[in-house]
Each structure stands twice: as structure tokens, then as C-alpha cells.
Amino acid sequence: MRMLINVAETVVADALRGMAVAHPELTVDVENRVVVRRDAPVAGKVGLVSGGGSGHEPLHGGFVGPGMLSAACPGEVFTSPVPDQMVRAAAAVDSGAGVLFIVKNYTGDVLNFDMAAELAEDEGIRIAKVLVNDDVAVTDSLYTAGRRGTGATLFVEKIAGAAAEEGQPLERVEALARQVNENSRSFGVALSACSTPAKGSPTFDLPAGELELGVGIHGEPGRERRAMMTSREIADFSVNAVLDDMSPRNPVLLLVNGMGATPLLELYGFNAEVQRVLTERGVAVARTLVGNYVTSLDMAGASVTLCQVDEELLRLYDAPVRTPGLRWGA
């Protein structure tokens, strides 16, 4: 497997060094692995901190900036950051209005953010937490770690970010973030496994002519393997999997997300099929976002996320945002 890297051990630090020079509007602390918007802390504004393993770019560092995250903590590839990073990020963005931790539901992320919340509160920082768990491919029961957090993370960070930017209080920003998560569902498919720098080869074996249905974003296999399907068939399967789990009454936000190695040509074609199924199922789409936003290194494939919105959530989604990975209206 050929990768454009030096050595696996420095992949994250090297990327952060490059990010720092590309985005002078961010403060990138390469040594401590914290990405902060340069004007933080903003007086009176709730801080939004997220983070998780690296390899999902632009999530999360690419979503730092006005209208979205205040800071992000990138961990090692596919490994959650450590509490020290999160405490440092919280301290950097807290203006006294408190900090919301946005945590994807993976055991490592949950445990490290829990420990960080305790430590930050010891330092006098008010912390609230929201767990993102939108992936319908995982059975949500006592006998699993619960649903994974995937594409809905973008909607949670965007909408809560807009609310925080308006100066809304911590309790309100937290409630909105929770509402967005509860209104969101996702389903992903993989057409190839991804390769982590540490392993240097695909994380699972996917023969040509087959695909994995119901994958997450860490290169783990999904809930079943089938013979390769057309874009039309994959759209039917994915959207139905999502709609089997939610019945949107209002219009929805739609994210057609690439896993990292699927070209936009294919993603737009897939989006056409996704919109066709949604129309057939009577679901109105208010906004569509197509691109690689919550990725899994070089995995080929796509995921579909729907988020049911009301007027308030749609207004906050449309609010200006200025980050490396998402930018409009500003």
C-alpha cells in the first residue's frame, strides 16, 4: 500500500503542521494536538469542543471556526484523543459561559471525554456533553456498545455552533445539539476497506465484486456482505434502512457523504438516486450537502444521513459558517 506519508508515527503531527500553515485563522498546537479558532475565547460565547480519532477529515479540525466548533482534539488515527487534549481545548475556549463536548458514541471517545469533563470541572469550567449516535446499522441494545456516531456529527456541530455564535446559553446549545442528534439517522456502505498508516494494508479483506453494508467510519466491517450493487440499489437499501428507523414529518437535511475515496462524480450520481427514493417515500429535502465530510481514510463508499428539521433548526443550519471544511454565508 503506497501512502503519501513519512512514517506512520508522525502522520497526525505532520498533518497538523500542514493545516497550521494552510489556515492562519486557526491556532494549531501541534505538540499538544489541539486546533482552536484564533479569536477564542469569545466573550459571552459557549465553547464547542469536539474530537475523535484522526482519519475522518475534515471532521473535526476542519470544522473549527466561526459558526461551528471552537476547538477540536485530533487523536491518533482512528483512536480517540486523550483527556489532556480535551481539557486544554476546553480551557482555551471557555469564556466563562461554559463548554459543550460533542462526543461520538465510541467507547474510547466516551471514556476519554468523561474523564476530561471531570478534570475540566475541577478547573472550574462548566461542561455539558452531548452524545452523537445516529447509525442505524448497529443494534441499540444493552448487548452492544450502542449506535455509533457518524454523519449526524456534522449537523450537530453546525447547528449547535450557530446557536453558540448567537450567544445562546449552554443549556440551550446543549438542548439543540441533543435535538439534532435525536432527529438524525445514518447508514453507510463500503466498496473497499481502508488502510491505516499503522497497519499499512486494508483493515479487512473485501474481494472485488462485493460490498459491505452498514459500516461505520473506522474501517471495521459492516453488518453484512453482499454481491456488488448498482448506485440505484445501494440508494434504495440505504435510504430504506434509515427510514425504517425514523418517520420524518418535517423536511429533512440530507448529507450524502463520501468515505474518502469515492469521487464526486459517483457521489452526485448516488445523490440523484437517494433523492429519487426520498421522493418516492414522500420525504421533502430542505437542504442537500454532497461531499467527503466524515471520512474513513481511503475507504471507498458513501453514507446517507437524514436530519428532520423545523424552522428554527433550518435557520441555524443556514446561518453563516467559516471553517476549512464547511463555509457559507460568511
Next chain:
Amino acid sequence: MLDADFFRRWMTATAASVAHEAERLTALDSPIGDADHGSNLHRGFTAVAAVLEKEAPDTPGAVLILAGRQLISTVGGASGPLYGTLLRRTGKALGDAAEVSEEQLTDALRAGVDAVMTLGGAAPGDKTMIDSLVPAVDALAESFTAARAAADEGALATTPLQARKGRASYLGERSIGHQDPGATSAALLIAALATAAEAPEATDV
């Protein structure tokens, strides 16, 4: 009686063993996880060995608390908090005695394993590190050698289980047939305890 030097040797032996087995741990993590268990633990225990070289706490409890804190600060993922908590809580249970008995170590390690179960919400049979740690603590009352054998057996016994915690749980039935990487690395930790007891000089590599 076991002194601070014994516990330092335990940690050094674990670091050596994890370095030696990192690739195997990552290979085990590949079909059911995300192929980084070996590299993550290697990073953490290398940091533990380095900090113990620099600072030499003079009680068994302080050695384990320092090691645990170092793991939490360097590993990330689920392994960082879980292994960090295991060592910190074991260390806390040992108190500030300069030397502890094997019985005291057994009781303290049981407290550490209980803390891991509480934190991770896993019970025996969930296909996690608990499946090698619980039998190891039970066997530790007999001897270090018995604990090592029990931990190895516990790790092997995870193969036919369906994972109910951690990333492997997302695979449901597809997790069956793979040995759990966490139970395997926990067995390395217990084996290193036996190594520290049996061949004190050989562990300083």
C-alpha cells in the same frame, strides 16, 4: 514481600512484552476492530517505561498510579482509560506501604479489575479484557504462574464469544471466531507479573 522495584520491573516487563507482541495485537484487532491495538499500547507502555526511568516512586502504589496516569495521557481510545484505570485503582488500593504481600496485591488487583468493569460496563463473557483479568485474579491467590496460565486460557476462550462491548460489538455475530485483542493484551500484562516474580534480572532489557 513485593517492593517498589518489583512493580517497576512488572511495568518494564509489560513494556517489553507489548513491544514484542505489538504486531500480533494489531493483527488480532484487524478483523474485528480497527487494527491499532498493538501500536496504541506500545506507545503507552513505552511512555510508562520512560517515566519510571525518570522518576522512581518509592512505593508499589505510587509506581502503579504513575503508570496508570501515563497510560491515560498517552494511549487514547478505550484502552487508555481502561488500562489506566486498572493500574491507578490497583495502585490506590495498595496505599502507601513500602512493601506489600502477594495477598495484598491480589486484593488490590481485584479492586482494579472491578473499577475497569464499572468504567467499561463489561462483564465476563462480553469478549473483552475482563475475560482474562477475572480468571487471572482468581488464580493469583494460588501463584503468579497460575495467574499467567489462567489469563492465557481466558484470552483463548474469547474466540467463540460474540462481542457485546467495544468496537467489535458493532459486528454482532461476525465477531465470533476471533480472539479478543484486549483479552490478549491483558494476558501479556499478567504474564509480565509472573516474569517480574520469576526472573527479576531478565526483565531489565
